[in-house]
Amino acid sequence: MPASLMQGSAAVAEAAVAAGCRFFAGYPMLPFTDLLEHMARRLPEVGGVCMNAESEIEGVNMVLGAAAAGARAATGSCGQGIALMQEAVAEAALNEVPFVVFNMARGQQDYFQATRGGGWGDYRTITLAPADVGEAVEHTQLLFHLADRYRAPTVLYGDYLVAHTHMGVEVEQRDLGPLPDKDWALDGTRGGTGRSRQIWTWAMGRTDAPGPGPDAHWRRLADKFDGIAATEARSAQHRTDDAEHLIVSFGTSAPFVDHVVDELRADGHRIGSFRPVTLWPFPEAALAATVAAGPCAQVLVFEVNAGQMIDDVRLAVAGRAPVRPIGGVSIDGSGMRQGALLSAAAIRDRVLAAIEEVPSP
């Protein structure tokens, strides 16, 4: 019996519900809108609440409030709307309030936004970029878990192909292990004793109960993000053994690259592909090891933007091999998704051209 046919947005919504998400707020914007619609239908059925906010700013701040009260909560938009949310995301990161942000992006141009923080202060957001709908379901549950584990906002970097593709998917609740109690949650359980708690960036506390202060707060957060960077990087590889040419791509571009790798392998080319599954933390060590292990003559970076992930690839490869861009800007006429460059034929042409001209080291 095949799994039921489900739109990617519906599958992500089901995964969020399975993960225990009970509050969602957002403002419609394609290709995110379908996720909001599915959450609006599903959350009331499980005792949750979905708010169609008046703006992205209002939506993310509603989520900040729900999450601060201890609920599993999420918001989303495409990159344009998430740009508006950055102040609240930064506050959540610095105040250690966990929630998930779904970026159903209009393309791959939000890599910097997702991986560089985006708001103010020393923080990063754990960002997972699924290659397809099935992986988006896995990532959704993992992101709620990681958010709670690290008390930090996390990001799913999806796109039109994740949000709008229908395929057979089974959403099963996954046990991802124990989590710390949310003893910090502002949930009223102190019974109105007047011993108010604060979640405040500078962690100064009160005059009668001083906190650790801003310096200690920032250092602790920096250590936390360093720890995440050291332990949570995830990556995938395809036919990298003996590869002379290594292509790095992320998200829904990666299956296209893998398809081209298979085609070119059949033609005798020694080629493989590497995919950061977490965009932050970027799997630097795994990429460096892959390049160092093989006869890698060059690293080709395919991303459908003007060149963003290539910065992280260069940092990871660190001169072990030449790093060259083979992607570029390509927007569909609708403005809602990647354009003609995201096709097996176009990628194949660019890879072949790059193979013919390997730069000297």
Place this chain on the structure above:
Amino acid sequence: MQAEVILTGIGGQGVQLCAKALAMAAVAEGREALLSSHYGGEMRGGQTEASVVVADAGLRSLPILPSTWSAFVMHPAHWAPVAAKLRPGGVVVANADLVAGELLALDGVGNDLVGNDLVGNDLVGNDLVGNDLVGNDLVGDDGATSGCARVLVAAESIAGELGAPMAAGFVLLGAYASATGMVGTASLVAAMRDLVPPYRAQHVEANERAIVAGAAAVAPGSHPVWTAVTA
């Protein structure tokens, strides 16, 4: 076994609904399906395209197809890139009321063969524009659609005669399913009934008549998918 169809048209023709009905019917028949839809912000008149991949098991496909076994063409506006993806030995099922001339023009064949006056129901509704009339070798100069069979169906004329001009897409869908055997007519009807929302329930009967009429307008199994396609 795995087979693909790219559906192309303009917004308002029901291309997305047809694609979803086809994919759901395939799943209802025990197969796996992948549906990738593509449309702009406009509701009507803009580019609309969908890909459906159906497999016995272990479906594996990119959401933007590198190539396709078949095409479903409701409107010529965005047909050219689809034509370029057709593999030899495939089949094109097209809305003759709008597309015939374009198909032939692409192939360097004169339009007069299937001009509007020749594309009435009598000629095309019964799949007379199969290999006999148009030939097996409707090859474009670039060879892109080399060796593809054509099934031209006057979908809009047939839908008009049924009193359901909005259901032309379902006429073509019924014809596609019948000619290729990708899914059964009954499964398509059931999927359509599941998909049409309650506030559009008044169209269900007309849609069903359209699917059945489309299926009757072609020779069943004339271009069978499950024998023509190899994994």
